[in-house]
Amino acid sequence: EAQVTQNPRYLITVTGKKLTVTCSQNMNHEYMSWYRQDPGLGLRQIYYSMNVEVTDKGDVPEGYKVSRKEKRNFPLILESPSPNQTSLYFCASSKGISNQPQHFGDGTRLSIL
Amino acid sequence: DQQVKQNSPSLSVQEGRISILNCDYTNSMFDYFLWYKKYPAEGPTFLISISSIKDKNEDGRFTVFLNKSAKHLSLHIVPSQPGDSAVYFCAASRNTGNQFYFGTGTSLTVIP
Numbered sequence: 001e002a003q004v005t006q007n008p009r010y011l012i013t014v015t016g017k018k019l020t021v022t023c024s025q026n027m028n029h030e031y032m033s034w035y036r037q038d039p040g041l042g043l044r045q046i047y048y049s050m051n052v053e054v055t056d057k058g059d060v061p062e063g064y065k066v067s068r069k070e071k072r073n074f075p076l077i078l079e080s081p082s083p084n085q086t087s088l089y090f091c092a093s094s095k096g097i098s099n100q101p102q103h104f105g106d107g108t109r110l111s112i113l
Numbered sequence: 114d115q116q117v118k119q120n121s122p123s124l125s126v127q128e129g130r131i132s133i134l135n136c137d138y139t140n141s142m143f144d145y146f147l148w149y150k151k152y153p154a155e156g157p158t159f160l161i162s163i164s165s166i167k168d169k170n171e172d173g174r175f176t177v178f179l180n181k182s183a184k185h186l187s188l189h190i191v192p193s194q195p196g197d198s199a200v201y202f203c204a205a206s207r208n209t210g211n212q213f214y215f216g217t218g219t220s221l222t223v224i225p
Contacts (some may be wrong), residue, residue, distance in 0.1 A: 004156070004176070006165070023136035026198070028217050033216075040217060041217060042115075042117075042119075042202065042215045042216050042218055043157070043202060043204075043215035045212055045213060045214075045215075048211060048212065050148070050211060056211060058212060059212075082196070090157070092156075097163070097206055097210070097211055097212075097213070098145070098206075098208050099145050099164060099208075101147055101149075101159035101162060102213065104149075104156030104157045104158070105156050106154070106156045107154070107155070107156055111141050
């Protein structure tokens with residue numbers, strides 16, 4: 001089954017404790033992306049990757065890091081989480097960006113205390 | 114600055130009637146538009162898309178209309194069904210760009 005898998009689904013942690021949210025897709029997609037969803041703000045793109053070892057900032061990259069060492073995996077790293085990063089996070093992938101819809105994971109709800 | 118806007122946070126419609134969800138955009142360089150549907154505790158799922166070379170695209174009960182001069186698109190669902198109750202996001206991208214831009218979402222409730 002074609003899918004994008006995120007882990008963990010839920011996490012409550014404290015300010016400053018490094019965390020990683022993993023994302024894996026089994027569709028051999030080139031393009032992968034991370035979004036955060038906040039009330040009244042919709043989905044905002046954090047980082048995206050056009051292919052292995054190619055990553056770039058989206059609209060809200062501050063406080064986040066990503067890496068793309070393998071085509072299937074695109075982890076999101078919060079080196080020193082802060083309460084304003086409490087949000088619902090989605091990973092997505094697509095074959096490309098031109099005229100290609102994205103497949104989304106089921107989301108990771110992060111609470112930073 | 115929000116480049117894709119959905120000005121109606123919510124919409125309620127009777128079962129069997131038409132649902133019309135609206136979306137406006139500011140960037141005239143956008144040339145690919147999509148609608149996604151999102152149920153609680155799930156990720157958005159792709160619903161329907163339209164390229165800027167068209168002004169209408171239809172898929173079953175779902176039709177998307179694009180008015181480039183007004184920078185406006187709309188999603189029509191007819192007839193609406195209770196299972197259509199969800200949050201709907203519109204999104205846009207540029208053929209020469211690398212990003213997708215999403216609206217803030219419209220929560221549709223279809224009343225049985």
